[in-house]
Amino acid sequence: MAVLAHAEAGEIAARLRNFALPAHQDLRVPENGLVMLRGRVGGDGAPFNLGEATVSRAAVRLASGEVGFGYTLGRDGEKARLIALCDALVQSRDFGGPVERDVIAPLREQLMLRRNRTAAETAATKVDFYTMVRGEG
Amino acid sequence: MYVAVKGGERAIENAHRLLAHARRGDQSVAEISLDQISEQLGLAVDRVMSEGSLYDRELAALAIKQARGDLIEAIFLVRAFRATLPRFGASEPVETGAMRVQRRVSATFKDIPGGQILGPTFDYTHRLLDPSLAEGFVPEAPAAAEASTAPTPRVTDILGRDGLIESSPQAEEGASVGDLTREPLNFPADRDLRLQNLARGDEGFLLAMGYSTQRGYGRNHPFVGEIRFGEVEVELFAEDVGFAVPLGAIELTECQMVNQFKGSATEAPCFTRGYGLAFGQSERKTMSMALVDRALRARELGEEALAPAQDEEFVMSHSDNVQATGFVEHLKLPHYVDFQSELGLLRKLRKEFAEASAPDAMKEAAE
Known part of the structure; x- marks a missing residue:
């Protein structure tokens, strides 16, 4: 599901469009709220409250009974609903495999491409400092 | 009033x-x-x-x-x-050691595992205005190099392994995390509340406070152990789901300040620390925050606390720019009634003053 949280609503919707989706209903209509983000003292110590983030959440139930939950940073309720739908679909016998293959896997690949590009651009700025001996110059 | x-x-x-x-x-x-x-x-x-x-x-x-x-x-x-949205809960603490770093520098060690990575930075620019940016500027594509898969441990973790730096304070089991958006601030405040206050504090105020420690008002001999900027994953323990769900990633800047060492008869000397963490790429902010965090630990570390940056009541009560601007800017709203009463009092005092000095004035005139 982490992959879906990193995708745009439009990207998920576009990939779901190829599916004949089973009947489903909103168990929780998309709702926006806040989550307090926490850090740790020194990076590895006791937690502290850093500041909040907007979060959208939703829950969807398939007619066959599977319940899916969707949570994502931001205020895009439709994205939360799509994540919940995918979460429900991956649990179903008929849709689990295809959703993993045709929705999540390609989005994961896109995410990795974006991350690899950033990593490569970042790597090009790696620097080797060397200390000069005093008196040289 | x-x-x-x-x-x-x-x-x-x-x-x-x-x-x-x-x-x-x-x-x-x-x-x-x-x-x-x-x-x-x-x-x-x-x-x-x-x-x-x-x-x-x-x-x-x-x-x-x-x-x-x-x-x-x-x-x-x-x-x-x-203030208009409900709160769903608090995230799991973010793991900055697992950050996908886009920038990471240390001023204390030149050879750190994972390397020094400049990333997108103003550092080493010449600070000359660039007329080419005025219109239609298309930047060159960024250079690319093979990315290393080596981990980038926090510099303080490396120092910590040899016991050269104090370890981070751990939470007591079951301890709640202070939240100054929910409870009024009381002094003395614990480190969690201080860091929350500094994280939302005004960059200019913290910069000035941090700078004051460098100039000698509460000197604590800082080195930048590490600054890192990049993406970290956020997870929320969702009660309806029953486990921690991924929410996506946020960008953070973290600054680990390494400060003057301290020891005692029972403890070997080691470096002390100050910590800064903020949303986005906020280097000046996190550096200032780390300097002030360290300064505010004066009492805990048995140092004399005489400087403004070491006074937690002073720092925490004045760091919030929304509170500060509210109180400063309210002065421009109509204070007519208030001012009328001051004016009335002043006129009365002036009248009394004139009456009291009038005989003297007449006497002087006669001489």
Whole structure:
């Protein structure tokens, strides 16, 4: 599901469009709220409250009974609903495999491409400092 | 004391209409979009998110646009917005050691595992205005190199392995995390509340406070152990789901300040630390925060606390720019009743003064 949280609503919707989706209903209509983000003292110590983030959440139930939950940073309720739908679909016998293959896997690949590009651009700025001996110059 | 006034509705309405017009500026110039603000004024967005204490790029961009670029006004707008939403819970603490770093430098060690990575930085630029940016500038594509898969441990973790630096304080089991948006601030405040206060504190104020420690007002001999900027994953333990769900990633800057060492008869000397963490790429903010965090530990570390930056009541009560601007700026609202009573008192005192000195004046005139 982490992959879906990193995708745009439009990207998920576009990939779901190829599916004949089973009947489903909103168990929780998309709702926006806040989550307090926490850090740790020194990076590895006791937690502290850093500041909040907007979060959208939703829950969807398939007619066959599977319940899916969707949570994502931001205020895009439709994205939360799509994540919940995918979460429900991956649990179903008929849709689990295809959703993993045709929705999540390609989005994961896109995410990795974006991350690899950033990593490569970042790597090009790696620097080797060397200390000069005093008196040289 | 402020006494309410009434009236002036029409003028206020017209003033706000005029503000909207002034905000838009010359309408023959293209209107700025939120995407443009978010993409091209990214560091302003980062600052508004940090001090507005709300991670949402789009809202911060909207606030900057609405505030005509006045960042404190934008921060105020974001703070007001956050009060309109329910809180779903608190995230699992973010793991900055697992950050996908886009920048990471240490001023203490030149050879750190994972390397020094400059990333997108103003450092080493010449600070000369660049006329080519004035119009139609297309940047060169970034250089690329093979990315290393080596981990990038925090520099303080490396020092910690040899016991050369104090370890981070751990939470007591079951201890709650202080939240100054929920409970009023009391002194002395624990480190969690201090860090929350500093994280949303005004960058300029913290910069000045941090600078004052360097100039000798509470000196604590700092080195930048490490600054890192990049993406970390956020997870929330969702009660309806029953486990921690991924929410996506946020950008953070972390600063680990390594400070003067301390030891005692029973403890071997080791470096002390100050910590800074903020949303987005906020280096000056996190460095200042780390300096002030360390200064505020004076009592805990048995140091004399005589300087402003070491006074937690002073620092924490004045760091919030929304509170500060509220109190300073309210002075421009009508204080007519208040001022009338002062004026009345002053006239009375002047009259008494004139009467008391009148005989002297007459005496002088006679001589």
